[in-house]
Amino acid sequence: MSESKVRLLYSRTNVFIQFNDDVCLPGVLCTFEESQKQYVFSWMSEDKISEKDMNIYREVENSKEVILPDSENGYFVTYDEELIKNSISAPLNEIASFGTTVPTEWYVGIVLQLKNELYLPTFFIQKKQFEEDIDVYTQLASWFSILGKNVYRTINDTGSKIYKVCDENEEIDESSTLIGKNQEPESTDLGKFIEDAKFNLLLKFSKVTQKGKEAAAHILGAPVSKPLVPLLPKSFVNSILSKEEVKNICDEYDAARQYLRLMSKEMQEKALNAINQTINLGNYNHYQKLNQETEWHEEQYITEIIKSIEHDEQEILFNPSTNEEDNEWQNIEMPDFNNTRTGNPITAEQWVTFYDNEGKLTKTEEELRDIIYRSGLENDIRMDAWKYLLNIFPWDSTEEKRKEINLTLKQSYDSLKEQWKKILENGPSSPVENESEESPQNANAGDERFESDIYKRIMDRKYRIEKDVLRTDRTIPMYSNSSDNLSSDKPVIYENIETDTSEAGWNSNLELLRDILVTYTFLENDNGYVQGMSDLLAPILGVFRSESDTFWCFNEFMEKYKNNFHRNQEEMKNQLSLLLDLIRLLDIELYEHFEKLNCLHLFFCFRWLLVIFKREFDFYDCMRVWETMWAQKKSDYYQLFIAVAILKENKAQLFGLESFDDTLKYINNLSTHIKVEPILGEAESLYKKFIYRYQELKDRLINEKINYMKKDQENGVVHMEVFNENDNGEQQQNNNSSDISELAQNEILKDPISIINRLAKLSNEIKIN
Amino acid sequence: MSGKNLLKAIILGDSGVGKTSLMNQYVNKKFSNQYKATIGADFLTKEVMVDDKLITIQIWDTAGQERFQSLGVAFYRGADCCMLVYDVNNMKSFETLDNWRDEFLVQASPKHPESFPFIVLGNKIDLEESKRQISQKRAMAWCQSKGNIPYFETSAKEAINVEQAFQQIARNALMQEADVPEFNFPPSVSLDAEQKQDQGDCNC
Ligand SMILES: Nc1nc2c(ncn2[C@@H]2O[C@H](COP(=O)(O)OP(=O)(O)OP(=O)(O)O)[C@@H](O)[C@H]2O)c(=O)[nH]1
């Protein structure tokens, strides 16, 4: 293999990439000229670089002068197949934008986005011993200016700074600031200024700590340092100064408390994780906070706030104070989180007593919903009660009215079924009524090619439905092989086969499942048949046994959940991300555990939510779960509370698992072993706790924001973003603190991706004004 | 290089071709018509001897319906080998093999896509000959055109060729592994390297 050499222009050693959760690989970040005027930005794994080349990389790194692309002589390094395989590279031309993570004492992460919108993995650049600041942006910006491109700083929707690479004559929006053209580090920005100062101070410490604490105290006490003390890691400061000294300094200047948080290790990890998430999983958007700088980011406060809420709850619960001093806690009333389940499902005898002579329910809808929510139903009254829960019967209907409803529903079902049966009988080429009204090639259509010929479409769906019906609840007697309800009809799969279809156990109940599903997809043409639907149907047929009742109840059930099956899967993603927020609020330890395992996508809960726990509970217990969900009107996402309840129930075991694989396996194996009553009880408690904690989180987050804005103001920082973002754009400056609280509240409440607004969707009892 | 002793295998193919049944036949030596359609993903592990070496094979089974694939792709990462399954009695399931293979290569982005260990299984050969829609010849031609992918005709129901197919893929994966560096980069990287490989492909 020919050995190819390239001309090295820039190099930086000790740059790490992280992959496979916790493995970090050291490497070299560099820019080189691959061929004439073709510049490549690359990270190469260090262990693939020869010792000789490594010295060249170091030489370039340490050289004081900038190597210009057109200079005569230069440094050449090997760039062969082996290196290419072990490198991550992009032509400079392909880089669309870049940003950095919050710098720590030891490193800063740089994130590059390519024009095709992919991100390169984060490169973590280690700080050198006496280095003031790792100025990657200026370096990169100057490279781009050599390429004839401009670099602009803009603020993206999440409030992070992004450096965009633009062609010289490209249009950019006015809010962007041109940087780097004259290779001048940006200095107009206050946040950046503080960052610089902070690093300078840390730098001094790195020299000083060896000399002893006095010297450190001396520096910290010096007037120029004082404002920066609060910015330093607390543990570090505490180790040097006595509490009293720290307090004195900090009291004066705790203005920058926020920065302290920013610097805390925990935040760092969060930021890194967030970035890893974006690379690994792409889709789970609101964790894509790339380069957090000094602007307000609620994300930095949430964990701490939730922990403090949890802590305060413990205090109230376990320290019922007797002495006077503690009455700080005494005045706080914590709501009762206990559940109200009765443990005795409503029996047929009880149910009949709810009716009057006319066959009208004597209790109100609210009362009945409440009883069903707390007790559940015995199986033999479900066929009546479910029709109320699923909006088939009005709660105040008379027996006569209901008979009428049943009859109409039966007729309309029969006619729907009749229609598709006829189409099938007529065969492929028959002219079909209404076909012109069919929606054309539809993006939501079933996954299989959306047949424009209606005959083919129905045949195709029928085939796919049969394939699944044959795999639905075959252990339940009515659907099992041994069922004696033999069917006269053969599924398509067995059409040309002589063998006895009863070998595969085709029976009349499977046939009903199939007919109902085909009719359903005939009515709900857009989504087609999607796997999981047969799972939802089987228990309903189990309750009603009658075809048309089952069909209409299923149809109502699907009204609530059909988005789960939508082609774009947005609703599933939405639910998984709401579930994540909910876990975080209700059990921060569990959240941190999943975070550690890199499982924040919660994929192991996918099946739970797609088919609403159908696979998780036993056939009849699942009915209890569903009727409980249907009865309550507290939340349109009650399933998420049930999900958290199951996770919490298994918390100890989950904590013992160390990988996503093991967690998925464990959760899949819970299937049919989950006890229904304790879970529903826990779900109710969790809902109550949610309401309480939500309010606390909201109040405390707004408080943080008020403090944040006040502190900045005391320091003379005018919070431009706050004032500018007023709708009419006029600049108001108001030091009045009540105005600040109002502003802070508005800022949080109007932000649609704020956790406050995300969580608000989880309860119909929460109103955001 | 001693090589690792955990192999990650992914089973792909249209819904209903028999992925779950094949996996269970191989690991649990059982066929049952009580298996449910797969929702989400699951895996089974099995310890096997391959050429005097004890390895654990972890077999990942995901749902076949297309719209659930966007979630399934997360599992492709880190795969050592991939089994493509179709139903010999269903034309469409054969026609989609191309898609499954392409999608896998894009999502898993293995380092050597041209030599990545695949295997193709034509399943359900126990059904009557009259139902058959894809001949062995046609399937083998496809496999040949994709770089000589090994092909097996199987029945999860009658346990025909199941053991053999898994044994083969495990062996191929181990061989492949012997000359590949120990780590895989996450996808979305090595843009430059990939372009180069593409160019290399045109020569053949
Ligand atoms: N006759 C016969 N039937 C089979 C064979 N393998 C699977 N089946 C049947 O085919 C149907 C589908 O099998 P599964 O293993 O569930 O298919 P899958 O590929 O996992 O499907 P999804 O989970 O939906 O992606 C079931 O009814 C099986 O009983 C086989 O080798 N011969």
Ligand SMILES: [Mg+2]
């Ligand atoms: Mg399956």
